[in-house]
Amino acid sequence: MNYEKIILEKGKDHVGKITLNRPEKLNTFDSQMALELDQAFRELDLEKDIRVILVKGAGKVFCAGIDVKELSGKTAMENRELVERMEHPFVTISRIKKPVIAQVHGVAAANGMGLVASADLAIASEDARMGLTAINVGLNCVGPVIPVARSVGRKKALEMLLYGNLIPAPEALSLGLVNKVVPREDLAKEAEGWASELAKKSPIAVQMAKSALYTAEDMTYEKQFAYMNEVFARLCTTEDSREGIQAFFEKRTPDWQER
Secondary structure, rough: OOOEEEEEEEOOOOEEEEEOHHHOOOOOHHHHHHHHHHHHHHHHHHOOOOEEEEEEEOOOOOEOOOHHHHHHHOHHHHHEEEEEHHHHHHHHHHOOOOOEEEEEEOOOHHHHHHHHOOEEEEEEOOOOOOOOOHHHHHOOOOOOOOHHHHOOHHHHHHHHHHHHHOEHHHHHHOOOOEEEEOOHHHHHHHHHHHHHHHHHHHHHHHHHHHHHHHOOOOOHHHHHHHHHHHHHHHHHOHHHHHHHHHHHHHHOOOOOOOO
């Protein structure tokens, strides 16, 4: 696929990078960018040499939401199809094997906030702000609030959904919406270093851990243990588990084989 509204990089250290590239529109989602982002996630997931995916925004902000110009003049059915297209990358992140890290600067609003919350991990600059802001223009973020609610709980999610305020990065950290907050000037270096660190782990162990957590999330408590134990038992039969244990005892760096 030829990408026009994102930049796809298959970089070194087993890290693939996706840059939202509509800086003149504050990286707002339009139909084409949403489709390209969705395809890029799936393309990098199939790339054997890529183990971690880093997603970021070009220009002044991470992502300011949806390009609302696309909403005008459409029927309810057409708008439903449009918003489903905009949100499909969120679902795709949960389905692909490889972990996705969001690198957040400036503002992550509405669909941008949904992308941050949907990412498996997130790192933000100290001056970043994020929120479910659509209520301020007579709309709402009922799609993006789904991954947000899984991070912060119902009451805080409803507060964000109904008031539409932007919250600062330190508060987002305390709520569990991001994992790390770093100085703005260090964001790129810290994000790339964090992604590279994760890429050094056993790919099969990382992928099975991510997939298992998403699968078990909605199971009953007892079934979660049964399922996770089965995943662990299968992981123990892999080449990487044997290599990792042997390398530990031999005090050397493991040579991971499985992808």
